[in-house]
Amino acid sequence: MTAADNERYAGTLRATLTEQLVAQGSITDERVAAAFRVVPRHEFVPLVPLEVAYADDVVLMKRDDSGVAISSVSQPAVMAVMLEQADIRSGHRVLEIGSGGYNAALLSELVGPGGEVTTIDIDADVIDRARQGLAAAGYDNVRVVQADGEFGSPESAPYDRILVTVTAWDIASAWMDQLAEHGRIVVPLRLRGQTRSIALDRTTGGSLRSRSMALCGFVCMQGAGAGCERLVGMHQDQVSLRFDTDQEVVEPPEEVLKLPRVVVWSGVLVNREEPLSDLNLWLAASRPGYCILAAQRSAVKKGLVSAIPSWGTSATIADDTLTYLTSRRTADEEVVELGATSHGAAAAEHAESLAGEIRRWNHDYRQGPDPVLHVHPADTPATRLPPGFHLTRPHTHLTFTWP
Ligand SMILES: C[S@@+](CC[C@H](N)C(=O)[O-])C[C@H]1O[C@@H](n2cnc3c(N)ncnc32)[C@H](O)[C@@H]1O
Known part of the structure; x- marks a missing residue:
């Protein structure tokens, strides 16, 4: 291929990539499309x-x-x-x-x-x-x-x-x-x-x-x-709990996942591929002791943890009890039902409460608009912050409100 052929081919791949971004809705503004069409x-x-350079990856x-x-x-x-x-x-x-x-x-x-x-x-x-x-x-x-x-x-x-x-x-x-x-x-x-x-x-x-x-x-x-998440390893680090630096780290009771399991199904159905980030944010805002539970495949195989996404799932650790968001198949293979799995001293109560929160999200917020984030400088007095879900970071107070 001559240099001119190469440039022509790059141009064709670029046009195809831009069309793809428009077709999938990533680009809706013609000015952005125009920029993607010209920048090599x-x-x-x-x-x-060239095929890798112009893949959407x-x-x-x-x-x-x-x-x-x-x-x-x-x-x-x-x-x-x-x-x-x-x-x-x-x-x-x-x-x-x-x-x-x-x-x-x-x-x-x-x-x-x-x-x-x-x-x-x-x-x-x-x-x-x-x-x-x-x-x-x-x-x-x-x-x-x-x-x-x-x-x-x-x-x-x-x-x-x-x-x-x-x-x-x-x-x-x-x-x-x-x-x-x-x-x-x-x-x-x-x-x-x-x-x-x-x-x-x-x-x-x-x-x-x-x-x-x-x-x-x-x-x-x-x-x-630079920030970081803090990890608490459990069961020889096959399972971990992740906390943000602005959160209090709560240690789970030893071998808590070997305690009897209580599962409560919520009746809330979601598409298998549906991102649950809005639900996860809602749970982060509403559940005391919120953290992310992640598990290696070995822990799922051994039955310590039920199937959860590879990045992890919403969990809470409170009252010596570990509770997490889980799902099960339904007759429709595209659809799963959300539920709560809990182990520990107050497992029945916490599983019921998490399932209730999933139902509340489904009823009140699932189809609603995005939450709104308000950012105030760190020296803003608490009385001037809007009511909502507060996170304190080094420079700011972050407050989420749900319209
Ligand atoms: C995903 S890349 C940026 C991609 C880029 N905008 C592009 O045109 O493809 C993220 C970059 O952030 C840089 N980075 C990380 N921490 C940074 C910091 N504190 N200040 C400035 N750059 C930083 C990394 O070196 C890395 O090159």
Whole structure:
């Protein structure tokens, strides 16, 4: 293949990918589609075949010494959804936190010649890669800076949009400080075992309020804003409970899963593939002692834990009792029934109560709008926070309310 044939083939693959993103609803805005049609993704992943560069998939670029993924070129569908959440306009000044070049090039297309894009990454290798890709693709107007995103990039502030493309645990104070008056932050926020890309608008009172959210997955933030989940191992670590750092870690009684099991079925039916993230967030908000229970396949095989998703399931640990969300097949193989499994001193009571909460979610919230996230600076007095589900992070108070 000549270089010209190669470019033509890349163009065809790019057009197909864009059509696919439009067909599946990841792109609804023609401006975003236009950007996807022109930015040559293959220039940012030069070592993979063109078919891989234009697949709707993440391209892993770097792992740390223990094998954990720390840098990637994100999945096009996720980027498209976030760009739409951001609603980038011509002339905007945009900061991207977590670089690689491809998304910065899309941003550059969207802001046009009158706008400005700054992209920052904590990793010098990523910065080199981003610079090379942007030069090869012809986007020499993007400002590429090596910096810890926790502190933003004050030199080019204020920004109309701040797009974070790495999993964050909090909304850093610097992002709020560097956001223009009518600005918007789009950030993949990690909360109780799930990551949601949340678009946050500044309110007149100086807080932020979400306008949309979508499930997503990203590599974890490094540097000053790095967060972590704390694990409590059980049954020789075949089973674990995960807690966020703002939660109190509750130790389960030893060998609790070997105690008699009580199961209560809720009567709530869901499609086997239906994401239960909204239910999980609701349970996180409403159940004391909330955590995520994850199990190795060996634990499921041995019957210690009933079948649960590979990432884990909602659980509570309270009153020396471990209770978790479970499901069983129905006559329709596409549909499962949700229920609660419990072991421990108050198993009957807790299983009944969790099943009741599943019914409540089903009745009151399942088909409803997304919850709303309110973000207030950490020094906001408690009396000024809206009532709802509160999480305290280093820079902010996060409050979820359900419309
Ligand atoms: C998913 S990649 C970003 C993908 C990119 N936006 C693209 O165009 O494909 C996430 C990046 O965030 C970077 N990162 C992690 N912690 C960071 C931090 N504190 N500040 C800036 N970048 C960070 C990683 O080095 C990694 O390159």
